[in-house]
Amino acid sequence: MSATTAPLPRSPAAPLDVASIRRDFPILGSRVNGRPLVYLDNAATAQRPLVVIDAVRRSMAEENANIHRGVHYLSERATLEYDAVREEARAFLNAPASHEVIFVRGTTEGINLVAQSYGRSTLKPGDEILLTTMEHHSNIVPWQIVAGQTGAVVRAIPITDAGEVDLDAYRKLLGPRTRIVGVVHISNALGTINPVAEMTRLAHDAGAVVVVDGAQAAPHMPVDVQALGCDFYACSGHKMFGPTGVGLLWGRTALLESMPPWQGGGDMIHTVSFAGTTFAPLPAKFEAGTPAIAEVIGLGAAIRYIRSVGFEAIGAWEHELLVRATEAVRAVPGIRLVGTAREKAGVLSFTLEGVHPHDLGTILDADGVAIRAGHHCAQPVMDRFGVHATARASFAFYNTFDEIDVLVRGLHRAREVFA
């Protein structure tokens, strides 16, 4: 998926009926500031289709009970529904086993779990954690915290002017002290799709494990953790058209089994006494306390929805949106695109000369257009490109060419206001 090449041909077998898809998302029919909503902030959170909203509602209205505890009807129903999602998530990530899929609050919690359980129990003073310069703060700060606790060192892998990982520099950084490599699958600030499989192979040659932040990738491209070869993969439900408060952490069985529990409490134990406690097997070992039951069930509905649309059609349409938006936005005088990688997802980060991104965000909002303005929780990226903030339009498969036109008209309007 490149922003500079011609659009990929749409698969004639699976064309995307965008108008019909939009009707699946109640919020897309709403108006903002008197204008039809143009939602281009999908990298922050995606909207939810009715099937997800209904699944959460049904769980709460008809099947609410705690799981793995009761012997009564409702608990049995809730437990069945909840556990079934784990298998759906396994298939979605093409993980080898469903017990390798841990339900967490989101990508951030997934990475914190790996840092505090795997990292804290294995890292020694002087050990190195390599992170790309384009990581989201949630794949930087957990490692800085565990580095502070263990004496390990965090080092940044440089990126190029196009916003791609500098693979030569990465190879040089890898060494006998490298224990962990953290890489974002798709950058939320730049849209870059990183060569995770290749980076993983290089990391494994150096004896390091690879932790992938999949928050932006999981909703937009097929994820196959076995093909990637990575060791941990985390993603968030709310970016996958599912509820907030739920996400997935996948990890290899051998690693997860070797790791100490992260949080203690209900559901993660085998037996408890004051003489000592034994822990439950995977995945329960990492799921202390009552989980986000309705949200997990909602995430299951989201995964089924994504699969019903199909990544082939999603990828083709989102690529067309990216190509169209890139051309149209680039043509506006004073635009500087930030992130021009050859392999790019539907994220368009840019600055407009003379207009601060926050002012641009407010002006576009008056036209009903929702974009993100700021540092995108990726301040090292902003520093790398010498900007304080960017404006970011991020697409999903329900967006249209007409919406891109509204965005571009807003950019011209902003230029006029600040002329």
Added chain:
Amino acid sequence: MSRDLDDLYQSVILDHNKTPRNFHELPPPASHADGHNPLCGDRLTVWVDLEGDTVKDVAFLGNGCAISKASASMMTAAVKGKSRAEAMALADEFQKLVTGKLEGAAERKALGKLQALAGVSEYPVRVKCASLAWHTLKAAIAGAAEPVSTE
């Protein structure tokens, strides 16, 4: 929603954004403070040169949106020559203005040109942009060592 962009981006604000007044450092012994809006990354520094109890000179430098830059620029013009207590009181009145809590017309009028920023009160997420400079000014006058934050 009856928000009007023209109320927010008035020509006086756009002018101060484009050509900010007192946009430079002040040499010692002027005291200064750094302000930071961590949510959006806006940063600015405000210098205050006090002569006795009077704000003899005030200046700022920094990066931010039009609202934060114009607010800082207009602030420097508004507080120059004021007493320390008057400047502090004006900061409080300004905060009321941009949060829509200013009661009567007389209070509004007392704010003079700063009234141009009243439109910010219709945009709750932008209030921080307008108040960053004033928080920083108060810190500079108080001689605060720690950077102030809008969070």
